[in-house]
Amino acid sequence: GQQLNQSPQSMFIQEGEDVSMNCTSSSIFNTWLWYKQDPGEGPVLLIALYKAGELTSNGRLTAQFGITRKDSFLNISASIPSDVGIYFCAGQPSGSARQLTFGSGTQLTVLP
Amino acid sequence: EAGVAQSPRYKIIEKRQSVAFWCNPISGHATLYWYQQILGQGPKLLIQFQNNGVVDDSQLPKDRFSAERLKGVDSTLKIQPAKLEDSAVYLCASSFTGTGEGYTFGSGTRLTVV
Numbered sequence: 001g002q003q004l005n006q007s008p009q010s011m012f013i014q015e016g017e018d019v020s021m022n023c024t025s026s027s028i029f030n031t032w033l034w035y036k037q038d039p040g041e042g043p044v045l046l047i048a049l050y051k052a053g054e055l056t057s058n059g060r061l062t063a064q065f066g067i068t069r070k071d072s073f074l075n076i077s078a079s080i081p082s083d084v085g086i087y088f089c090a091g092q093p094s095g096s097a098r099q100l101t102f103g104s105g106t107q108l109t110v111l112p
Numbered sequence: 113e114a115g116v117a118q119s120p121r122y123k124i125i126e127k128r129q130s131v132a133f134w135c136n137p138i139s140g141h142a143t144l145y146w147y148q149q150i151l152g153q154g155p156k157l158l159i160q161f162q163n164n165g166v167v168d169d170s171q172l173p174k175d176r177f178s179a180e181r182l183k184g185v186d187s188t189l190k191i192q193p194a195k196l197e198d199s200a201v202y203l204c205a206s207s208f209t210g211t212g213e214g215y216t217f218g219s220g221t222r223l224t225v226v
């Protein structure tokens with residue numbers, strides 16, 4: 001099946017710093033999504049990307065759909081304590097079923 | 113709108129016992145998914161329903177896992193008998209459009225098999 005490699009696995013940053021994480025796939029996706037998961041909760045959608053090369057922002061978050069359609073990047077600027085959590089990339093292929101394949105997650109810790 | 117409801121929130125069972133999880137999707141969402149999330153990993157799809165029909169159950173371990181969505185609304189996921197490696201969070205999600213942006217996840221059921 002499709003595999004998503006997400007890196008880094010974990011990050012420790014100071015409050016106010018910027019952070020980047022990325023995801024690569026062995027297969028092409030038509031949609032890339034980035035989710036955040038807080039402890040004891042399900043993933044919540046942050047950003048959705050639909051076209052190769054697309055750059056989309058949501059507040060301090062910016063994500064890009066790689067031009068090869070096999071990768072995506074998420075940047076968080078000026079981190080704050082509430083950014084703590086696990087960030088997942090997810091890819092969605094074309095086709096009738098269109099299930100999401102998730103990466104293994106990036107655990108973000110923001111130090112005061 | 114109300115979110116995806118799941119119960120119970122937590123469950124501890126001994127291996128070889130059986131367990132069932134319940135999911136009530138968002139009203140009007142035709143597509144329902146069950147995901148398994150093992151600690152330290154991303155969610156992995158177990159089964160996808162469209163209304164009360166199964167779209168994809170290729171990753172469901174059918175020797176021990178079963179799921180149904182009677183009447184195309186609520187769904188139950190059952191494990192019988194449970195193994196230690198079934199310890200995970202079981203997430204239910206529903207979608208109106210079938211696209212990733214339309215997914216809404218429940219808070220999950222954390223299963224511990226001892």
